[in-house]
Amino acid sequence: MSSTTQPACGCGCSGEASIFTPEELQAALASGDEAALDAALTEKLALLRREDVSRPTIFIGTGTCGLGAGAAKTLAAARAWCDEKQVDCDIVEVGCIGLCSAEPIMDVQLPGRARVSFTKVTGKQAPDLLASVFDGVIPTEAVLGQFESRAQQQAWDAVPALKEHPFFAQQTRFVLAQCGEIDPSSMDEYIAHGGYRTAARVLRDLPPPDICDAVEKSGLRGRGGGGFPTGRKWKFALGAEGDQKYLICNADEGDPGAFMDRAVIEGAPHRLVEGMIIAAYAIGASKAYVYIRAEYPLAIERLRTAFAQARAAGLLGDNILGTGFHLDIVLKMGAGAFVCGEETALIHSVEGKRGMPRPRPPFPAVKGAFGKPTVINNVETLANVPPVLAMGPDAFAAMGTENSKGTKVFALSGKVARTGLVEVAMGTTVRDIIFDIGGGIPNGKQFKAVQMGGPSGGCIPEEHLDIEVDYDSLKTVGAIMGSGGMVVMDEETCMVDVAKFFMDFIQRESCGKCIPCREGTRRMLEILHRITRGYRNETETATLERFQGIMYMERLAKVIKDTSLCGLGQTAPNPVLSTLRWFRDEYETHIYERRCPAGVCQELRYFTIDQEKCIGCTLCAKRCPTEAIIGESKQAHYIIVDKCIGCGSCAAVCPKDAVLLREFDDEFEATA
Amino acid sequence: MATVVEASAATDLTAIFARYPDAGRDALIPLLQEIQDTFGYLSLDTIRQVGAHLKLPVSKIYGVATFYNQFRFLALGKYHVQVCRGTACHVKGSAGVLDDIKQMLKIGPGETTSDGLFSLEVVACIGACGLAPVIKVNDEFHADMTTSKLERVFKALKKEAESNE
Numbered sequence: 001m002s003s004t005t006q007p008a009c010g011c012g013c014s015g016e017a018s019i020f021t022p023e024e025l026q027a028a029l030a031s032g033d034e035a036a037l038d039a040a041l042t043e044k045l046a047l048l049r050r051e052d053v054s055r056p057t058i059f060i061g062t063g064t065c066g067l068g069a070g071a072a073k074t075l076a077a078a079r080a081w082c083d084e085k086q087v088d089c090d091i092v093e094v095g096c097i098g099l100c101s102a103e104p105i106m107d108v109q110l111p112g113r114a115r116v117s118f119t120k121v122t123g124k125q126a127p128d129l130l131a132s133v134f135d136g137v138i139p140t141e142a143v144l145g146q147f148e149s150r151a152q153q154q155a156w157d158a159v160p161a162l163k164e165h166p167f168f169a170q171q172t173r174f175v176l177a178q179c180g181e182i183d184p185s186s187m188d189e190y191i192a193h194g195g196y197r198t199a200a201r202v203l204r205d206l207p208p209p210d211i212c213d214a215v216e217k218s219g220l221r222g223r224g225g226g227g228f229p230t231g232r233k234w235k236f237a238l239g240a241e242g243d244q245k246y247l248i249c250n251a252d253e254g255d256p257g258a259f260m261d262r263a264v265i266e267g268a269p270h271r272l273v274e275g276m277i278i279a280a281y282a283i284g285a286s287k288a289y290v291y292i293r294a295e296y297p298l299a300i301e302r303l304r305t306a307f308a309q310a311r312a313a314g315l316l317g318d319n320i321l322g323t324g325f326h327l328d329i330v331l332k333m334g335a336g337a338f339v340c341g342e343e344t345a346l347i348h349s350v351e352g353k354r355g356m357p358r359p360r361p362p363f364p365a366v367k368g369a370f371g372k373p374t375v376i377n378n379v380e381t382l383a384n385v386p387p388v389l390a391m392g393p394d395a396f397a398a399m400g401t402e403n404s405k406g407t408k409v410f411a412l413s414g415k416v417a418r419t420g421l422v423e424v425a426m427g428t429t430v431r432d433i434i435f436d437i438g439g440g441i442p443n444g445k446q447f448k449a450v451q452m453g454g455p456s457g458g459c460i461p462e463e464h465l466d467i468e469v470d471y472d473s474l475k476t477v478g479a480i481m482g483s484g485g486m487v488v489m490d491e492e493t494c495m496v497d498v499a500k501f502f503m504d505f506i507q508r509e510s511c512g513k514c515i516p517c518r519e520g521t522r523r524m525l526e527i528l529h530r531i532t533r534g535y536r537n538e539t540e541t542a543t544l545e546r547f548q549g550i551m552y553m554e555r556l557a558k559v560i561k562d563t564s565l566c567g568l569g570q571t572a573p574n575p576v577l578s579t580l581r582w583f584r585d586e587y588e589t590h591i592y593e594r595r596c597p598a599g600v601c602q603e604l605r606y607f608t609i610d611q612e613k614c615i616g617c618t619l620c621a622k623r624c625p626t627e628a629i630i631g632e633s634k635q636a637h638y639i640i641v642d643k644c645i646g647c648g649s650c651a652a653v654c655p656k657d658a659v660l661l662r663e664f665d666d667e668f669e670a671t672a
Numbered sequence: 673m674a675t676v677v678e679a680s681a682a683t684d685l686t687a688i689f690a691r692y693p694d695a696g697r698d699a700l701i702p703l704l705q706e707i708q709d710t711f712g713y714l715s716l717d718t719i720r721q722v723g724a725h726l727k728l729p730v731s732k733i734y735g736v737a738t739f740y741n742q743f744r745f746l747a748l749g750k751y752h753v754q755v756c757r758g759t760a761c762h763v764k765g766s767a768g769v770l771d772d773i774k775q776m777l778k779i780g781p782g783e784t785t786s787d788g789l790f791s792l793e794v795v796a797c798i799g800a801c802g803l804a805p806v807i808k809v810n811d812e813f814h815a816d817m818t819t820s821k822l823e824r825v826f827k828a829l830k831k832e833a834e835s836n837e
Contacts, residue, residue: 064798064800064813067813068803068806068815069803100800100803101802254797256758256759256761256796256797257797257801258797259799259802294742295795295797295798297811333705335742335743336740350698351697352696352736353697353736354735354736354739355739355740356739370698413759413760413802414760415764419760419801419803419804420802454759485759487760498762498763505757505796509796511739648768649771649772649775652818652819
């Protein structure tokens with residue numbers, strides 16, 4: 001019987017109960033050396049770590065990416081297979097291992113053997129794959145790699161190590177260490193992997209000022225974008241006077257193109273809880289909030305479970321672990337406003353108001369939520385805290401560059417072969433991330449740029465790809481570390497269109513409080529619209545306006561930067577300035593030659609039908625929204641240039657790829 | 673996704689209010705979220721009741737509710753189609769996906785089809801960037817969308833809706 005109803009391993013994976021007795025929990029958390037624990041407990045811990053399994057265990061990645069790729073069907077198929085074959089095995093749902101493009105990922109661990117990971121296991125393939133693996137044959141075409149074999153395990157022959165997979169080989173998995181490996185809904189598994197021990201030790205032995213010192217010394221900087229030293233922020237709040245202080249974890253990952261925080265919470269929620277316990281203790285807060293996007297239902301559910309488990313084990317609530325420290329964590333769901341990533345706006349939202357920023361000072365560390373000292377830290381920052389204190393500040397500071405310590409998680413997406421979550425040590429070059437880890441650009445296309453830092457960030461062109469990932473060095477090329485979005489663009493991406501995309505986003509998300517941001521971003525968007533508009537029937541005034549806008553664009557950008565109230569406005573022109581800096585020629589081609597080199601800007605492109613290739617299937621004529629395509633059935637079709645709006649829907653449906661973008665010369669003649 | 677319940681003249685919110693006794697201003701957003709989860713949208717009537725419960729003027733509540741993208745003031749269709757317009761999806765052609773959907777359903781973002789089946793919404797990012805371009809229908813993700821994939825998805829949904837009738 002498979003374990004569909006019972007908690008898989010008896011460890012309380014799907015429930016809140018722990019397999020540890022309260023005494024055992026205390027002993028496990030208190031011990032620095034596991035060998036000193038009694039045998040029964042050591043055995044339990046080893047079992048939870050799955051050093052060896054008594055029954056075959058199937059792991060399925062059911063994070064949001066996995067589910068998007070069809071992991072739910074794989075899970076159902078695996079369960080059905082186990083039931084049908086009467087196989088006694090455990091099925092564990094794990095978080096995301098990071099390689100989104102290989103989802104759904106399924107791992108199998110047989111007793112006495114190393115755990116093997118398989119890629120793109122759809123519901124249809126799962127039964128055959130399981131049958132083969134249970135017979136001891138690893139199908140090589142689907143294999144991703146095997147985990148490192150532990151003492152009692154025998155490695156598989158001729159199966160590559162997962163660690164050596166090009167996607168993982170250059171990564172330093174620090175924050176993501178447990179994501180995709182452990183069951184995120186089991187607190188016991190987290191404890192068996194060393195979890196909550198740091199919190200227990202810190203609460204027992206280290207006074208708050210020492211924790212702040214240690215974190216400051218480690219060089220840990222905020223991972224949400226700003227890069228402010230975390231230890232120093234904590235010190236401000238610790239030193240501030242107030243009967244009540246608050247800790248807020250910012251999980252409102254609003255940057256379109258970033259999903260690190262979601263993956264950390266989905267993959268290892270207890271890691272965040274532990275980080276929050278330590279941070280709250282360090283600043284003297286007894287109440288904490290997690291402000292999380294409502295768009296992340298799975299992460300919310302995982303956090304709720306984690307809170308309930310931690311509370312049941314006495315790790316949250318009153319008198320935590322008998323130390324006299326109290327902490328309550330409240331989950332607040334963000335209601336969808338990008339500006340709430342700004343600290344003061346976020347505080348207003350927590351208080352139930354419109355999420356609009358206010359001028360600083362007073363800084364939140366002095367006067368924050370409900371007028372009390374408040375520290376706001378990002379998810380990744382807090383997830384860094386337990387290992388930083390466990391390994392000691394010096395060991396942590398040894399990782400990374402001079403001014404940026406540790407690692408950074410990036411969400412690698414866009415036109416790159418392997419998309420997913422990548423964690424690298426600071427100082428790794430952007431080229432290594434895109435071409436070695438990400439596997440370069442697919443379909444033989446040419447790399448154009450990588451966008452870092454979302455709407456507040458900028459693009460890095462080919463010639464600067466050897467830049468190291470570091471808070472300060474990225475700024476020199478006009479990009480920022482940001483929260484970690486990394487969107488790769490190839491020759492088919494139009495940089496003017498990208499700038500327009502970000503400006504459109506920003507002007508919609510501008511809260512409207514200060515004029516430079518509210519009006520300025522809208523004017524900028526209008527200028528960009530004019531650049532990408534077609535010129536058929538353009539009046540002379542419109543032409544004048546177009547050129548005037550372009551002339552003033554850089555000045556407008558500077559005014560918005562200098563005079564906006566908050567970070568959103570001050571960084572709003574960055575996508576335009578950065579594309580203008582590196583891809584000025586593309587802007588000029590749009591303006592002077594009236595064409596879009598990448599063939600993206602709709603009004604600047606014209607299509608033609610290859611008379612040789614067209615088979616007259618009439619699909620394009622049916623699809624055309626402006627009836628610009630004429631031709632008899634089974635005869636070659638034509639496009640009437642004056643009617644064509646360049647939407648490209650004909651090209652999308654053509655079965656013979658006969659619809660082509662017109663070359664510039666034809667286009668010029670057609671419009672002249 | 674909660675099913676949409678037709679809110680009658682006076683929607684009974686006592687069960688929800690009971691979970692927020694003596695609530696202050698900071699309970700406003702969670703309250704509105706819970707109401708929207710239960711009833712699908714915020715009606716004028718529910719907002720008035722929230723005002724009475726929290727002792728806040730209706731204007732203030734509208735001020736907050738209209739500020740955030742999440743809140744809706746009209747009922748949703750049976751299938752809530754969310755099109756991700758994040759950066760990664762944009763680079764991979766989500767603008768085309770949105771155009772296709774608009775053409776197929778003949779509605780724009782924020783609208784519902786006349787048969788009450790589909791509502792179209794544009795969202796900033798659903799955090800599944802590795803699978804771009806993505807759309808989400810109710811709670812189900814559809815990855816790597818193309819015109820032909822979209823046609824299949826909507827065909828299947830329409831069929832499902834017909835067979836349920």
